[in-house]
Amino acid sequence: MASLRTLFISLLAALTLAAAPTASAIVDGTLDVEHDYVVFVGQQVQFPDGTWRNANACSGVLVAPTIVLTAAHCTLVPYPPDWPQRAVVRQGENIFAPEAMALGSFNVHPDFCIGCPGAPHPDFANNDLAVIVLESPLSGPYAKLPKADFAGKQFDKEKQLVAAGFGLSSLPGTGFGFRRSAQTGAIVASNAPNFLLLPVPSKSKYGTVCSGDSGGPALVGTVVVGVHSIGEEACGGPSFAYRLDTPDAQSFLSNYLDVRG
Template sequence: MTTTFATASTAVSARATAVLAAACALVLGAAVPSSAINSYNATPAPERTEVGALVATWDHDDDPATPDRVDWVCSGTMIDTDTFLTAAHCTSDWPANVRFFVSLDQDVQGALDRAAERHPGDPAAVARAVAVPGTAHNHPAYPGPASDTHDIAVVEVPADRLAARWAFTPAALPKAGALSALGPQGLRETPFTVAGYGTQEARRGPGGHTHPGGGVRMKAPVTYDALNDAWLRLAMTAPQGNGGACYGDSGGPNFATLGGRRTLVATTVTGDSPCYATNVTYRLDSPGARAFLSPFTKLP
């Protein structure tokens, strides 16, 4: 079973059913310290300042003029000074009044909690306190067929406002066909790292499975599993020393060391629902991804 790795926290469990069905899996575990990525073989990633969280405000009551919900919902990466790369399922099927923001905080959940105390009942003020507003652009062919869902999006943000709050170096993108050029043996020998703000792997409790944590930027090693025209599958099994992605890591980066350079080669899209086995990621060296990205950023 696979599911998209987007999320909404328990604080926003009343989010519209259509949105949840299309893009999100609700996280039920909340009474534990925040963490991200799977709990095994993972470490904090304060140095990955180009990796950020997608924050959203929206409304679902009888007064759509003002938002009544705010939360971080996905992960992503700055690929230049004003372009945040994420997944299209993170920015699709929301209420019409949704607004997106980008935060590069290491602990976005903590920042949201503190802002909520300062701005009670004002989700828009909370979002502005922790993030910079942006405009989302989805791949026009999303959702496509299983062979290539075109699950890729960018959020354009004001470069000056982002730079005034966070220092970062944009992620390097791969050359066309970079992963294919490595071949199976080269891919097996390539170090991969997944990063994001997502939850931990499933834990069984009295009420069934929960996915605790989320909201803190983490990283974990993953290893090559398979390559398709649009997809790179990465193994995240603990016995092999891997970590992995989970809910909330959608849109987040999967880095590889290519020619001695850290390169953003794919974005997290889906995987197995307990978050134990495989991270299915969208290739950024493919013709489709490059065609979509070319109007927004310079490609190698």
């Protein structure tokens, strides 16, 4: 298992030259022109010389003019913890020609914890959720939050949802930076009920998530039932999405949004 973020310290500049309109992202998905609230989340770190440098590349979902949700592990970097960091959010189908951009600050779930009980894998984290507060608003549309226990009731058995993000379509490094989506199955994870399990695709029309899709939404219509968290390094599934309908998630989100539905 591995996190679904992508390091893009130099990748973004390189891919700007190599990107083509046919580039892809979600594995076995299609280019997405529908879910305009799915956004790219870039992390930057400020070095001691004052320069801001690219670090992680993730996905996210816009739920209000100045609020984006993503995965907490997208803030993890191999630098001293007191070095400032910020989010660079890009809106549009193609991050190399974004329709809009905004800077923001990361706010990590206070109980985000690697190796703690409740994680879907011993080496990974529970409460893998962060809120980005933007310095300037982005226009809608905006995704909706789920009501309490929405996913718990809807996904007690495997059902279909839509996974979306800006990540790779295959390894190594193919397709980064174009918004894609795919249908996939999902069920509440029996070993980690704060998460949805997206199994290895059981139908030919299903796709999977890959590196760079961390923080992107698992969608039922316009409702974000979870954000993508951890998956197989080979990007063929299974993967896990952190649920947004649990008490742990909604208590945190209520500091920034009305979660009453």
